[in-house]
Amino acid sequence: MILRFTIRQLEYLVAVGDYGSVTEAAERVNVSAPSISAAISQLEREFGITLFVRRHAHGLSLTQAGHNFVAQARQILREAHKLNALSNELTGQVRGPLHVACLVTFAQTVIPTLRRGFSDAYPDVEFFQYERDHARILEGLRMARFDIALSYDLDVPPDMEFHELAVLPPYAVLPEDHALASRKEISVQELAPYPMILLDLPHSAAYFLSFFRDADLQPRIIERTRDMSVMRAMVANHFGYSIANIRPVSSHVPSGERLAFVPLSGGLRPMRMGVVAMRGLSSPLVVRRFIDFCTEKLRTMSGMQLPTIDEQRQEEKGSP
Numbered sequence: 001m002i003l004r005f006t007i008r009q010l011e012y013l014v015a016v017g018d019y020g021s022v023t024e025a026a027e028r029v030n031v032s033a034p035s036i037s038a039a040i041s042q043l044e045r046e047f048g049i050t051l052f053v054r055r056h057a058h059g060l061s062l063t064q065a066g067h068n069f070v071a072q073a074r075q076i077l078r079e080a081h082k083l084n085a086l087s088n089e090l091t092g093q094v095r096g097p098l099h100v101a102c103l104v105t106f107a108q109t110v111i112p113t114l115r116r117g118f119s120d121a122y123p124d125v126e127f128f129q130y131e132r133d134h135a136r137i138l139e140g141l142r143m144a145r146f147d148i149a150l151s152y153d154l155d156v157p158p159d160m161e162f163h164e165l166a167v168l169p170p171y172a173v174l175p176e177d178h179a180l181a182s183r184k185e186i187s188v189q190e191l192a193p194y195p196m197i198l199l200d201l202p203h204s205a206a207y208f209l210s211f212f213r214d215a216d217l218q219p220r221i222i223e224r225t226r227d228m229s230v231m232r233a234m235v236a237n238h239f240g241y242s243i244a245n246i247r248p249v250s251s252h253v254p255s256g257e258r259l260a261f262v263p264l265s266g267g268l269r270p271m272r273m274g275v276v277a278m279r280g281l282s283s284p285l286v287v288r289r290f291i292d293f294c295t296e297k298l299r300t301m302s303g304m305q306l307p308t309i310d311e312q313r314q315e316e317k318g319s320p
Contacts, residue, residue: 005046007080009039010073016040016052017070018145021059028128043069078144081284094289095124101140101149104201105228106273107131109246111150118293125286133226134203141278148287150294153272154203161279162272163291166298168245169270170211173235174260176251180241181260188264192217195240199231200224208243211268232259245271273298 015025016036026033044051051066062070081097102111111129119127130146134154140146141160156162172191174181180190188211196219198205205224212219222240225231231242236257243264251258275291277283283291 005043007077009043010077012036012039013043013051014070014073014077016060017062017066020061028130074144092285093124094122094286096286097126097128098286098290099128099130099145099147100290101130101132101137101146101151103137103149103151104131104133104226105199105204105244105246106150108228109248110273114150114294114297117297118290121293122286122289133201137276141276147277147284148290149276150273151276152203153274154207156276159279160276163275163277164272165274165294167270167272170208170243170245170264170268171247172262172264173232173242173244174262175236175238175241176258176260178241178260180262183262185263185265187266188212188215188217188268191241191243192219195220195222197222197231197234197240197242198224199226199228199242199244201226207269207271211243211264211266215266229254235259 011029012025012031012035015029016022019025019028022033022036022040026036029036040051047069049065049069050063051069052060053063054060087093087096100111100115115127115129119125130140132140132149134151137146137149137151138157138160141149150165153162153164172180172186180186192212192215198208198219198221209219220240223234225234228244231244232248233253233255234240235242236253236255236259247261251261253259275294277287
């Protein structure tokens, strides 16, 4: 029996299995939804089994056979990617797919610039971007859904390695006319009496709240949001202050108001942004080039207030 299917069809199968939706899978792999549907139907006819249960209101759900097929398809795709990686190593060419996950807080400020520059430098690389919280990034790396990820050094498990790119000290986000907005720095003791808009993301929220806990203080949290843009808009409209580690290029929010960004005093632990990957795996050439590109690019990106590692360490030592 000769089975007729393509690597591309297996990629579509895995995408639909991941997202449970033909429409979302099509957006992620940058093809039309009918192409995805046709590929799934062809695979089902070829193997003579039903891979998905179609529910009009709830998308597609994998059958038990579908779960097994998706797992095997992932393995085949990993082996196929190894061939592409071997070709790159032998020829020195940087090409093929690169699946990069990024923390949702980087999606607006960091990853677009990095992606644009890397894609321009290496046009033969197919760049796939995924915005996730930290927990889902770790899960995706273990499942080999991502080649690499941009995240913080928070709770990185021992089966993964962290390559530091930038040190990001915390700062207060305030309305431009706030009583503390003109200060050179602010302590958590000074912030505690004011209402707080908490950026409530996994790991990040605990990190921000630890500043108050360590000072035996209780912040006045009046609102929680997982969206950086919503947080900035609420602060700009005088609902409260917030705390973050990445400053956007512009101090304006879409509605026109301006924000002030003031460093927090007290030697608080900074976030460290970097690349997370599975430990012990041989990184293909495209991944190594992306790490090198990120390392260099983050040293020259302007407007985002990302101090380089060397600059931050000099500051911590009190060097000029």
